[in-house]
Amino acid sequence: AQRVTQPEKLLSVFKGAPVELKCNYSYSGSPELFWYVQYSRQRLQLLLRHISRESIKGFTADLNKGETSFHLKKPFAQEEDSAMYYCALSGEGSGNTGKLIFGQGTTLQVKP
Amino acid sequence: DAGVTQSPTHLIKTRGQHVTLRCSPISGHKSVSWYQQVLGQGPQFIFQYYEKEERGRGNFPDRFSARQFPNYSSELNVNALLLGDSALYLCASSLVVGEQFFGPGTRLTVL
Numbered sequence: 001a002q003r004v005t006q007p008e009k010l011l012s013v014f015k016g017a018p019v020e021l022k023c024n025y026s027y028s029g030s031p032e033l034f035w036y037v038q039y040s041r042q043r044l045q046l047l048l049r050h051i052s053r054e055s056i057k058g059f060t061a062d063l064n065k066g067e068t069s070f071h072l073k074k075p076f077a078q079e080e081d082s083a084m085y086y087c088a089l090s091g092e093g094s095g096n097t098g099k100l101i102f103g104q105g106t107t108l109q110v111k112p
Numbered sequence: 113d114a115g116v117t118q119s120p121t122h123l124i125k126t127r128g129q130h131v132t133l134r135c136s137p138i139s140g141h142k143s144v145s146w147y148q149q150v151l152g153q154g155p156q157f158i159f160q161y162y163e164k165e166e167r168g169r170g171n172f173p174d175r176f177s178a179r180q181f182p183n184y185s186s187e188l189n190v191n192a193l194l195l196g197d198s199a200l201y202l203c204a205s206s207l208v209v210g211e212q213f214f215g216p217g218t219r220l221t222v223l
Contacts, residue, residue, distance in 0.1 A: 004154075044155070044202065044214040086154050098145045098206055099168045102154030
């Protein structure tokens with residue numbers, strides 16, 4: 001079964017500390033993995049996707065097929081990073097990103 | 113472009129009623145997807161429509177239906193509402209390949 005697991009509901013760190021938001025997935029094929037973010041009172045938006053290999057707002061995520069993980073990392077957290085983060089996968093293979101399977105989300109709280 | 117728009121913003125219904133939610137995609141986007149987000153959980157895929165054809169359906173009962181119009185806008189219909197249908201309903205549009213852009217959602221409360 002296709003599944004995305006985010007084991008932490010809340011991650012609280014101090015400003016300047018490193019951040020790692022965990023994501024594990026279950027999928028038998030070659031999934032495409034995403035991180036979405038929702039800032040307070042804003043709509044859900046794409047943060048990054050593994051195929052683009054970009055660093056967005058200082059965040060990076062590496063797909064580890066052996067460990068079936070796609071953890072989101074940032075070396076130095078900023079207060080404006082406080083938000084809800086969702087890991088998601090698309091198993092369509094053909095590049096269709098219209099069917100996403102989301103994890104439960106992790107609230108990142110960056111304290112001053 | 114205002115991005116993906118959804119209407120209404122909020123609505124309250126009673127058990128047994130039916131509801132229609134509407135979504136207008138970003139201009140040029142032909143794919144529309146619907147998600148249900150129950151409080152405290154991540155969005156759950158309901159439907160995807162592309163070029164007015166259903167392209168995928170999640171694990172939802174037949175009470176849930178949707179359609180896409182020639183202008184690529186979409187409606188989600190839910191019949192015989194249950195208390196458990198209370199949720200935020202999200203619409204997202206995309207080119208088939210590429211980033212999904214989400215709307216602000218419609219908050220449905222079933223009493």
